[in-house]
Amino acid sequence: AQSVTQLGSHVSVSEGALVLLRCNYSSSVPPYLFWYVQYPNQGLQLLLKYTSAATLVKGINGFEAEFKKSETSFHLTKPSAHMSDAAEYFCAVTEGGNEKLTFGTGTRLTIIP
Amino acid sequence: GAVVSQHPSWVICKSGTSVKIECRSLDFQATTMFWYRQFPKQSLMLMATSNEGSKATYEQGVEKDKFLINHASLTLSTLTVTSAHPEDSSFYICSARGQSGYGYTFGSGTRLTVV
Numbered sequence: 001a002q003s004v005t006q007l008g009s010h011v012s013v014s015e016g017a018l019v020l021l022r023c024n025y026s027s028s029v030p031p032y033l034f035w036y037v038q039y040p041n042q043g044l045q046l047l048l049k050y051t052s053a054a055t056l057v058k059g060i061n062g063f064e065a066e067f068k069k070s071e072t073s074f075h076l077t078k079p080s081a082h083m084s085d086a087a088e089y090f091c092a093v094t095e096g097g098n099e100k101l102t103f104g105t106g107t108r109l110t111i112i113p
Numbered sequence: 114g115a116v117v118s119q120h121p122s123w124v125i126c127k128s129g130t131s132v133k134i135e136c137r138s139l140d141f142q143a144t145t146m147f148w149y150r151q152f153p154k155q156s157l158m159l160m161a162t163s164n165e166g167s168k169a170t171y172e173q174g175v176e177k178d179k180f181l182i183n184h185a186s187l188t189l190s191t192l193t194v195t196s197a198h199p200e201d202s203s204f205y206i207c208s209a210r211g212q213s214g215y216g217y218t219f220g221s222g223t224r225l226t227v228v
Contacts, residue, residue, distance in 0.1 A: 034217075043119065043206050043219040044157075090156065099145055099210060101217060103156045 002027045002093045006104035014112045019078040021107050023065075023091035026072065033074040034092040034101070035065055044090065050074060061085070086111045115141045117209045119220025126197055126227055134192045134223045136207035143209035146190035147217070148182060151204040163190055197227040 007022040025031055032051045036044040048059025055067040065076045074091060091104040116139040126132050136146060145164050149157040161177075163169035163184035171177045179201075181193040190209075194201055207220040 036219075041122075041204070041222065041224060043117075043221040044208075045219070046217070099147075100159060100162065101147070101208070105156045108154075 002031065002095050002102050004091050004093050004102055004104035006089075006091050006107050008107055009105065010108045010110065012110040012112055013081045015083055016080050019063075019076070019081045019085065019109065021076040021089050021091075021109065023074045023076065023104060024072050025074060025091075025093045027093060027095050029095045031093045031095060033065075033067060034094075035059065035063070035074075035076050036090045036092060037061075038088045038090065038106075047076070047089075081109075081111050083111050083113065085109060115209075115211065115216060115218040117143070117207060117218045117220040119207055119223060121223060122221060123224040124226070126225070128198055128227055129196055131193055131195045132197055132225060134194075134205055134207075134225075136190050136192075136209065136220045138188045138209045138211070138218070141209075141211045141218075142187035143190065144187065144212050145210040146182075146184050147208040147210070148180075148190075148192050149206045149208065151206060151222075153204075157206060160192075194225065197225070199227045201225065202227045 003026045005024045034049045035047040038044050047063050048057045050057050050067045058064045063078045089107045092101045118137045148160045151157050160175045161169045161171045163182050165187050169182035184190040206222045208217045
């Protein structure tokens with residue numbers, strides 16, 4: 001069975017500082033991993049996805065994530081936080097051939113001016 | 114890019130009435146549609162999965178007679194909350210997957226309030 005754990009339900013960083021949102025996964029087969037962002041009362045927007053190609057994945061808005069099989073991790077980073085990055089972030093996993101996305105519990109990112 | 118249009122964005126209904134939520138894929142064929150429910154400050158919980166022309170597959174604990182899902186065409190899926198009660202108040206989000214790639218396109222969500 002697949003699962004995702006997001007460490008830290010709330011993360012606060014100063015504007016211009018590094019953003020690091022943690023995600024660890026569990027999967028019985030090679031996973032496909034995703035990061036989504038959700039703004040209040042809106043749906044989810046895909047930031048980036050890993051689908052067994054390059055382990056360092058670059059996404060939109062300056063975000064990137066690195067797939068580390070040995071650590072079963074897929075942490076999301078951004079070198080310099082912007083006020084507009086304040087939102088809820090979800091990590092999700094699906095196993096090859098299984099279409100269901102399993103979401104983590106989410107991390108609320110707050111940017112301090 | 115792929116777009117899923119979800120309507121309405123918000124709806125308030127009286128207890129005991131039914132509400133229909135629509136999701137349309139605007140520029141691709143959605144072979145599979147997923148319906149999620151999200152409680153305040155919580156993650157998305159999958160309610161059901163539907164494939165075009167087939168009956169929906171519901172997750173454990175989700176009442177199929179209460180949450181009716183129809184996926185009659187490759188561009189339209191609907192979720193009907195029947196005989197709604199205040200505990201059905203939630204944020205409902207659809208997600209569509211096309212025939213190619215591992216792309217999941219999400220609708221903008223529907224805020225349902227039952228009074």
